[in-house]
Amino acid sequence: MRPDRRSLLLGSAALALARPARAAQGLRVQDLRVQDLRDQGLRDQGLRDDAGRVLDRLRTPVARVFPAGPPAAILLYTLAPDLLLGWPRAIRPAEKPYLSARAAELPEVGRLTGRGNTANLEAVLASKPDLILDVGSTAETYRSLADRVQDQTGIPYALLDGRLAAAPATYRSLGRLIGRDAEPLATLSEGILATVRERVARVPEGERPRVYLARGPRGLETARQGSINVEALALMGAVNVAGPGGSLAQVSPEDVVAWAPEVIVALDPAFAAAALQDPLWQATPALAANRLHVSPSLPFGWVDFPPSVNRLLGLWWLGKILYPARFPEDIRAVARDLHGRLYHVTPDDAALDRVLAGAL
Structure with missing residues (x-):
């Protein structure tokens, strides 16, 4: 039995409606494959922090970063304020006018390192960060802490060099980790340090x-x-x-x-x-x-x-x-x-x- 005109039209309409859905599904699959390739690229590159630790658990894009202490919070805020989950200590009223409105109202999350560490790992996990960022000494004591927290939480923990003289390189390291252009701030800090040394x-x-x-x-x-x-x-x-x-x-x-x-x-x-x-x-x-x-x-x-x-x-x-x-x-x-x-x-x-x- 040959199909009539009405059946053909309905069938054509159904095919037309199905194509965008299939195309969208194909795009989603393609996006996932691209993301997998990016993640694999990070693993293949052996992306490392400034302590030489391989961060093979880090996935892109990084959208949420937990600062282990005040130095990390400030460094991250200057480069990528939208990624900062909170401050180790709540911003005080006198300080708020000097920060962006969003950053000034971020919650207090405590600190994992330094004197008076107040954050516990349960609170860190509850904030669902993509990365824990620590900035300071890269000595063995702090490498061990980073490894221990990373093993206990399953969250990548990056340890960056906090020396003032290393600021340009530290900016570049952070930029690589979070996928942001750190060159303007790296160049700025490089220029300040060079001027000071010269004079x-x-x-x-x-x-x-x-x-x-x-x-x-x-x-x-x-x-x-x-x-x-x-x-x-x-x-x-x-x-x-x-x-x-x-x-x-x-x-x-x-x-x-x-x-x-x-x-x-x-x-x-x-x-x-x-x-x-x-x-x-x-x-x-x-x-x-x-x-x-x-x-x-x-x-x-x-x-x-x-x-x-x-x-x-x-x-x-x-x-x-x-x-x-x-x-x-x-x-x-x-x-x-x-x-x-x-x-x-x-x-x-x-x-x-x-x-x-x-x-x-």
């Missing part, structure tokens, strides 16, 4: 100032030479009066007076205000020459903490207070530009006033 190299050894880093409300915690907390000062060629040791140290006012620092860099404004009224601190050459400076700290510290790429701004500021003739740039203009590039918000004059209060 500091011209300073005779005898003209490099003796500096004391005053931490805490009493100013009696400091960081000895070799510590990550004084990397910015070391890059500026400053002589650390606390001497070598590579760690934080508690000292006495008498120690500081004996060391006779020519410049004091304070992290706490309350300490700076008290020191100006204290005869013991007034006995230092730094206070006699009015060279007690409070490091800017909005939205993050410029010199010491957290030890991440936020310290790139601090290099310019330290240059200004240590070698004003060699760093003639307008620090307000520099700060405005770098805030825009790193923090995705360009502060107005009033916001800059708050950032630089007591700093110069």
Whole structure:
């Protein structure tokens, strides 16, 4: 029996409707195959972190990243703020205007590394990250921690070099891991470091100032030479009066007076205000020459903490207070530009006033 015209038309319509569905199904299969090839490519390349660990569990695209600590959170925010799941510590009200609206309201997720680690692995798993990012030392202790957390959670754990001098390479490593173009920020940090090295190299050894880093409300915690907390000062060629040791140290006012620092860099404004009224601190050459400076700290510290790429701004500021003739740039203009590039918000004059209060 031959089909009639109506049957032929209905059959043609059914075929026409079926084609898009089959095409869509074919595209979905093709997309999955492309994704499989990308993932296989990562495995074949042996994608590694800065500790040399192969991240064979990492899948693209990376959409959610858990920061193991403050340095990782800041680095990630500057390059890919949309991937950041939260902050190790909630952003405070005074810090919020200097960050994007979304980032300022992200939740507190705790930290996996460093002093006062507060995140547990259950909370990490519940946030469903594609990657755990840690930025700091790549020594064996931290490699072991990364391996242990990765084994326990099944989540790729990348450990990147947190040294300030390594910032360009660290940006490039992060860009490779998350599939983002890190070259603009790598080039920016490269340029800042090169400028600092070139200018500091011209300073005779005898003209490099003796500096004391005053931490805490009493100013009696400091960081000895070799510590990550004084990397910015070391890059500026400053002589650390606390001497070598590579760690934080508690000292006495008498120690500081004996060391006779020519410049004091304070992290706490309350300490700076008290020191100006204290005869013991007034006995230092730094206070006699009015060279007690409070490091800017909005939205993050410029010199010491957290030890991440936020310290790139601090290099310019330290240059200004240590070698004003060699760093003639307008620090307000520099700060405005770098805030825009790193923090995705360009502060107005009033916001800059708050950032630089007591700093110069």
